[in-house]
Amino acid sequence: MTISLTPETAPAHGPSLQPQGWLRYLSFSTDHKVIGLQYLVCGFLFYLIGGALAGAIRTELLTPISDFLPRQTYNEVLTLHGTVMIFLWIVPVVNGGFGNYLIPFYVGARDMAFPRLNAVAFWLIPPAGLLLISSYFIASAPESGWTAYPPLSLTTPATGQIIWILSVLLLGGSSIFGGINFIATILKLRRPGLKLMQLPMYCWAMLGTSILVVLSTPVLAGTLVLLSFDIIAHTGFFNPALGGNAVVYQHLFWFYSHPAVYIMVLPAFGLVSEILPVHARKPLFGYTTMVYSIMGIVFLGLIVWAHHMFTSGTPPWMRLFFTIATSFIAVPTGIKFFNWLATLWGGRIALNSAMLFSCAFIINFVFGGITGVALAQVPFDIHVHDTYFVVAHFHYIVYGGTVFVIFASIYHWYPKVTGRMLNEPLGRLHWLLTFVGFNLCFAPQHWLGLNGMPRRVAEYDPQFQLINQFSSVGALLMAISTLPFLINVVMSAFNGEPAGDNPWRALTPEWLTSSPPPVENWKGEPPLVHEPYGYGIKPGDISLTDTSGRDLWRLGAGSDSRS
């Protein structure tokens, strides 16, 4: 019997040491597209774990007494929930996931600058995540919150806390490796002829984010090493009983963790800037001011950390400074939002799942930004600090903002990655359930905080029960909303409508190749895209003086002016 291989299926250059097919995704692959998907899927698995933990929290809070979980377990659950969601879901997915998949395309490269470092960065994540979860089974999970403030973190069971520190150090290392790689790729691997100010906006967002990662994550690492000395070697850096200072830890921690909120949200800003122009058929409005506002946010983001410490006995001048600096972040952030609104205005908007999630992101984030500016005012913050008001604020930002954008991006880039479309009706159902569930879960928490419910408690005043139950119903809806999404993603991979190479008629370089793209990204030369947002009819093509605005928008109907 002879086996005949058709020329197409025959391996091009003999047997490869690297596994092929789906096994690639479990291997130490150095292909940026494989690594991007590894981040995404791994992150999503941790999202499911973090979501289950959130479910446990909301179940406990159905009643004012601690009946579902013992108090200590409750604290373990909320600590794991926060750590998993931040360090294993949002940060890896919006940076490592989409960053790895898209950045080489956007700069016209065939891979990241340091492919092996890239693989190392990803492969730090699963062991670190499993280590963190395993702490619950080894001894007891950490129970001092994701902030691990001493002296509490020095007095709670040491094993869990040390495992937490180790795990966060590994994840921080992964993040730093990724950041260095993105900076090098964006600055040094650009295709000849491609200028910085011609890059798609996501590149700028990732450049800004990576600068924050590289400047601030090492500070967190150093701080946690000192904290571990305090725990293991009984040094007294942060232990007031030994002459240390607990507030110094807070400064160091927030010097990383405020920038971290921008590490979680700037990439999302970048992704939205890619999605909106494509589905509104218009150029991104105000490219240059977008770039400057990203850099403005990066700079201001580094000097606002003490707004998390307004009740920590900080001196009045410090509170004044951090109030003003924090309020001013609203200015560059506002510029971005107005630019997006202007991008939508007068477009030809496709109301698909990607667009719906993006617009819901704008609404949710604006709400979270408004409560953010309120929280930046010291006198306002003094009442609501460490209450459910803050919980509501940052979930509006992190979930309503970033997670909504992650979903928008999956609907947008799924055809690129698989060559198949996702099912639209299921996508809209997913959107509706998520939007309603999210707002029902978190909007009422503002009221809880204003009226006296602190955060991180398993028990509360019975007057808050009804509102807490609303919130839990919202959480249930959010959990249910994951089902249509999962069904859609899995079914469409096999049965989805074939997408063709460029179903959205997009102009950015990742669409100017086959779907899914070949290993080398493009057969032949990478395309040189000078105008990634060159949609629309040039205004010069129409006489503006003798047409009314209505005609102006209608004019495009017959003529498709794209080249």
Next chain:
Amino acid sequence: MVMPIPPAILTLLLGMGLVLSGLWVGQNVSLLPLDASSNAPVYDELFKVLFSIGTILFIGIIGLIVYSLVRFRRRPSDLSDGVAIEGNLPLEILWTAIPAIVVLFVGIYSYDIYERMGGMTPLNDHSLHAAHADASDSRTWAGISPAMAESDDGMAAVPVDVTAMQFAFIFHYPDAGITSGELHVPLGQPVALTLKANDVIHAFWVPQFRLKQDVIPGQPTLLSFTPTRTGRFPIVCAELCGPAVTS
């Protein structure tokens, strides 16, 4: 033929309507608990201003988005593009300048509020030290401390030493020599708490007083206020301090 109303006028009217409704909503919300200290009404004033600004912004942006999505939506068969407007510098300057002015105003205004609540009292102020027993041997951190001598009829502040611990607050009244698990304060007379903790960080919060202060081991902190309403109010520990709650 009727002349259509010019869009500029419509926009102006819409804007005015938006601002007025924002102001109205801000003045009429009641989302806060009872006010029971002299600085609670000051706080509530700030809350109303912030709520008005937030409402105007939020409704405006939602309105714009929903309008755009409906007005500019595209039929699946429509393959046309919008107009290629890539920017508009005057417009961009405008929406940089207006928010900058608004946040500057908010910052200055809230600082005025903070001053009126007594948050600006400098550290190690002598008048503060006089109020508690062991001033000489340790530094005291200032929380919110409206100058205590300032009470309307020159009444001296009632000193109370507070110790926060897992999982209770202990109140010691040096003048009367009493120690108790509840804080009893007289109506209309300033009270000066000296807060201490020995184990972990706690936070002393009375929602009806709109006051919160972290109690950090190694940092005795002063917090003063004047109760203006009689009643029983919960004291909440707002900092994660271990596996139990204080009440």
